Amino acid sequence: MVASRTLLAAALAAALCHDSSVALAQELSFTRTRLKNNLTVIFHEDHTLPQVAVNLIYRVGSRDEEPKRTGFAHLFEHLMFMGTTRVPPKMFDAWMESAGGSNNAWTSSDLTDYHEIGPTPALPLLLWLEADRLATLGQEIDQPRLDLQRDVVRNERRQTSENVPYGKVELRLPELLYPPGHPYHHPVIGSHEDLEAASVADVRAFFAKYYVPSNASLVIAGDIRPEETRALVERYFEAIPAGQRPARQPPFAPRPLGKVVRETIQDRVEFTKIVVAYHSPARFAPGDAEMDLLAAILTLGKSSRLYKSLVYDQPLAQSVEASQGSQDLSSVFTIEVLVRDGVDPDKVEKALDAALSDVLAKGITADELQRARNAYEFGFIDRLQSLPNRARLLNLYEVTAGDPGFLPKDLARYRNATTASIHEWAKSTLKADERVMLRVVPQEKSSSKGGKR
Amino acid sequence: MILLGRSTPLLTLAAMLLACSANPEPILVPLPPSSAEMPPASSVPPTIDPLGERPVVADPGPFVPPVPEVFEGPAGSKIWLLERHGLPLVSLVALVPHGASSDGKFPGRAYLTADMLDEGTDQLDAVAFSRALEDLGAQLRSSADREKSSVTLEVLSSKFSEALVLLGAAITRPRHAEADWKRVSALWKNALKARGDDPSTVARLVTSAVLWGEEHPYGRPAEGTIASARHLSLREVARWHKILWHPQNVTFVVVGDVSQAKLIEELNRAFEGWKAAPSRVEIKVDFPALPPTPRTVLVDRPDAPQVVMTVARRSASSGNPELPLLELINIALGGSFTSRLNQNLREDHGWTYGARSTFAPLRQGGMFLARASIHTDAIEAALRETLAELKKMADEGPSAEEITKSKALARADAVETYGSLQAIAAALASSAAQGLPADHDARALAAQGSATREALLPLARRAFSPDEATILLVGPRKAVEAALQANGLPAPEERDTEGRLVRRR
Incomplete structure (x- = not known):
């Protein structure tokens, strides 16, 4: 039933070359009872x-x-x-x-x-x-x-x-x-x-x-x-009364925004931050893994699309981050750009949109997909190192996928993603006319005494 | 997905306990408890209760952290290797025991030298270098702190050789292109301007400045200052890189799925360029006389909902044999959830999300820091309670129950550290950079395990008294001044977010 972790090591190392998901599943071996x-x-x-x-x-x-x-x-x-x-x-x-x-x-x-x-x-x-x-x-x-x-x-x-x-x-x-x-x-x-x-x-x-x-x-x-x-x-x-599992909402997409929602808030900050957020596929739903991979393609590493465009090639942004925030009912895909000192945020927003339009028009390359996948596969193995992480992962798989042994299926979502599927999900998710554009701008100099920052 | 934790992870505790290890003495956990602080579970319903009495926890026995093998690396470098063949991963830290404290008249130099290290090699430009790492699924990060410059590499063991070649090229043949410097230094200057936004960052920076002095190697901001940033050039960074990363300065800490023979072979290949290294330039640091420390310091943050409170004093250096014992006492004072500070400020009064204390040791001296973000309305009372807790610990030391608890937690934390390659590598790298022996963790945990209350009392008296401490408050001026006055403390000197004196009162 359950084997010890050390005994599995050799099998794991050998298996990784061929089918790491099998080996990883062994690493996360379990028994379940009710x-x-x-x-x-x-x-x-x-x-x-x-x-x-x-x-x-x-x-x-x-x-x-x-x-x-x-x-x-x-x-x-x-x-x-x-x-x-x-x-x-x-x-x-x-x-x-x-x-x-x-x-x-x-x-x-x-x-x-x-x-x-x-x-x-x-x-x-x-x-x-x-x-x-x-x-x-x-x-x-x-x-x-x-x-x-x-x-x-x-x-x-x-x-x-x-x-x-x-x-x-x-x-x-x-x-x-x-x-x-x-x-x-x-x-x-x-x-x-x-x-x-x-x-x-x-x-x-x-x-x-x-x-x-x-x-x-x-x-x-x-x-x-x-x-x-x-x-x-x-x-x-076992003596604790079972109770009933309460009914909860099934996964559902929220009503589409139907427009661009813009808001500006002030904060005690030196530089403007542009936050762009879109509705995206729910956790483990079709497209969820694609959006994860797209986030990496957009902002992970110097060759990523948005980093290269906004930080490396043009002196527009201090940093840029994208993430697929997976949730059970409906997820949020977020892009955050910290604007560089003295740069007009509107100019940054235009450059961001140009870089996104390019992805939406032409899709992504096989090399980009492979690099993003490498990062995820490393992450899958890395996460298995610590015992509390493994305990949490088993439990999250149980409560969100109904299967503590979901790991190979989880990994397969990333392996099965293609340049075409990522392109499709990017187009249906990153809609320029349906998103939240939130700006955080430096607050007007405080009138309080000694209000220097 | 936004996650909200019950308490902030005990990062300081983890860092502190990286230096801990085995306990040769049985840990006697007093269960059921005998003291008034731990009342017995007396009100358990009779017989029918399926839960029954609280389980007695047996002594888990000693834990001895494994000690790495230490041997020669390429061109006079050193290697610390701890083989772990559980998962097909390798975690590596290449380090030099010099950091921002060596910056001298170039504040930020160590930080920027680290920052430029992953900007390409003679063969690969910055983007191509980043791409080459991503092609391997490898993660490489370079950084500098006060007394260490390092590059960490996390990679699947099957890709270790190829990743190591990239690491070797980055260290021995960095590209140092003018265009990259322009971008990296511009991003750096922006980051310096923005760091005043975060009150916790400000508190850390200003604390160092007031405890050591603004021009002291431990007192200057490790990342440099806005004022001095324009003095640093790519030429200086390139010059410094050569001096810093001389092979005889370098230690490779390697943990994971790689054998000694393979590691030596791969390192020799990846660092072949080191053969022709010129003679080593000694890196010297001038330590000026320490200044008198102010009693109270204000950094004004108008209308802030919380005051970031720090009570700090100079303390033991990293090589001080008393340090593991001080850290043991500190687990009871502010290094655990049930510590006195956290129980008082959070669990008794609800004034904060968490209160912590920690030691920050360096080679020539260290700091003791007690910290919490306090609701602005409660700062007067919270400061009073904090000072009282420090005084009580200094006067009375930890109780027998607290010592038992602290020993158990020190052991548990050491076990947990050894559950992840990165954590082990970080712990060993810290020892290596501080000039401590490879078995330091094991020795420190052993010393903690055999500590007696009699031995700890005089240490507590010397280390925790608040009378010599500096109180630094980052928050609204009015609330801060009122709180200090109500506690019978002098009016504060004021510092800006860069640690500079604003005006003397």
């Missing part, structure tokens, strides 16, 4: 280092938030560490760190992911702590704990979006791309106003609806014996 209460459990055995990793995903993200409760999924993520009857406040972290373990969590528009890592003997404690909060946390949250983490989250918003250059882009872009009422209309962090409005009743309802075994997937990876570990998981988790 408990009586519908909790999905995936084991990945690897005895290279004396450590274990736990990854637990709940199928809930900012897209599931109620009206006037933006930022709630992420706030809830913070509350999951605030303790229960069994695990008094602060003890979740204290007990874990005393055992040499550590944790973190993240929330996206689609998912919430909790993860821990620790020395091999800490595994029972890590699982016990996860099971405890899934069993009881929602009922035990009180006003002081909510208020405390609300303040932390509001400071997270200030630190990561409000007090960093160009940080307001990620707050505003979703609102410009998606209409009110669309699940992706608001940023994951939410608004101060909505965070302020969140109540203990909201917390309980959210927990009861989304934090149930039927809606979760657990990966246990590393220096484990799957049979023993399975017994442990059953003991800790």
Whole structure:
């Protein structure tokens, strides 16, 4: 069933020349089971280092938030560490760190992911702590704990979006791309106003609806014996009532923009940034991999189209980045250009459009595709190095593709992309008359005292 | 996809613990806990509870980080090799133990010398060079920090030979074309103008300037300054490159899927041009006398929603044998989620997204830094609590429970470092650049593992007292001045975003 990582090494090295996807799949070997209460459990055995990793995903993200409760999924993520009857406040972290373990969590528009890592003997404690909060946390949250983490989250918003250059882009872009009422209309962090409005009743309802075994997937990876570990998981988790997996929106394309949406915002910055954003294919949908590859072709390396045109050949831009931001319902393809000192942003925008038009008119070359593919294939292997990465990857494949063994199929998406398919997806995605053009410009010199920058 | 984390990754902790290793003593994790800080899980429902009592965690035993082989490389260079044949990858760092601190009267020289290193070779122009790497799926990055210049290479082992040839050409025969210089130096000057936008960058830059002095090799901005940028020429960079990358200055740190015999053969091939290297020019750094440090510093950032707070003091150098023990104490003070600073400022009061402290050691001295971005309305109280936590640690040292925790976390972090080739290579490169032995990580972790509270107390007293610290606040003037005054601290001297004194009060 599961083989150790070291034993596979030789086979992997040999196989890479022929079919690396088979070898990579072996590298990410797993067994999957479902408990009586519908909790999905995936084991990945690897005895290279004396450590274990736990990854637990709940199928809930900012897209599931109620009206006037933006930022709630992420706030809830913070509350999951605030303790229960069994695990008094602060003890979740204290007990874990005393055992040499550590944790973190993240929330996206689609998912919430909790993860821990620790020395091999800490595994029972890590699982016990996860099971405890899934069993009881929602009922035990009180006003002081909510208020405390609300303040932390509001400071997270200030630190990561409000007090960093160009940080307001990620707050505003979703609102410009998606209409009110669309699940992706608001940023994951939410608004101060909505965070302020969140109540203990909201917390309980959210927990009861989304934090149930039927809606979760657990990966246990590393220096484990799957049979023993399975017994442990059953003991800790199986008595928790299954609940129901809540219905969510199926992937759907948002209403087309139908126009160019332009906006200019001021920020405490020296140079103008031009942000161009388009609706693009949803995660794992046809075209998603093509847009990933196109992003690399546009901005990865000095010979990439936009870098060469705007930074290398012409002194117009300080930097240029493109990315396909894959999401489950609908993705966003973004190009960000930092304008050079003293250059007219309109001129940069024209040059950007000229470079994009060239791609749309003539497509891309086989060499360009190969270089982009090389970068992705390296990335696939590179990502498999660390144990927590492998645990997360297995779990993301499970919850987004329904198959922890999706890796070869994932890799195949990039291998099957052709110059023609990339050209087609570029044309249908990068529409000059349907996009968001957001500019961040230096704010007018402040009138505050001592307002020099 | 926008991801929001629960806490910022402990980058400082990771960097700090790169120097950690095995624990020869059993780690006794006190479970169930005995102290008041860790109350037992007393309220567990009886018998029917399937979860039962909190599991007891057994001692994981010692972890001994593997030590690389050290041997001669081409033309008098050195090689540190740690073979890892798990995945078909190789991670390589070619480094020279000189960085921005050697810039002398050319601020930014090390930074630009690194920046020009991937701009083509005698055979390939900058675009062709970039393309050649992409054809291999290889990733090459060059950089310089205070005391290190380096080029890193990440590549599939099947493409290692070809990538190494490109690396060798970049180091021994850089193109240094005028057109590339024009672009690279223009981008650099722009970046210098923009760095004042980011308050955390400003805080780091100004902290170094006030702790060491604006003209000190550790006090000048490592990337240079706007004022001095025009003095640097391609000619100077090319001259410096030759001196810097003399083979006898170079250490190759290699981790991954390559054998010693193959590595030597490939390096000899890729660095063939080194055979005719002229004699080495010694690189000297003048360290002026250290200035008195100001007690309080303001960098005004009108209307900012947070104040970036730094409490900093000069501290142990990288070769100081006390450093691993100081770092052990620091895990309890500000180097972990449950550290005193993070628990106080974040988990008790919600004033910040996270508070951290760290050591930044260099060869001739180092810094201790406690940092957090604080909601502007809370800066007065947060500063008070921060100073109180430092004083408490200096006066009382870490508790027995904290020492146990810190040992467990130091060990865990060392294990995690050894889970990725890049992380191992970075840790070893750091040791090599600082002139530390190849088994430094193992020794440091062993020293941490056997540390006793009695041994740590006097260290804590010397290293963490806030009385000698400088308090640097990047935020709105009014809030900063009020906070300092309310804490009985003197009015601040003001610095601009480049670290220059604005006016003396």
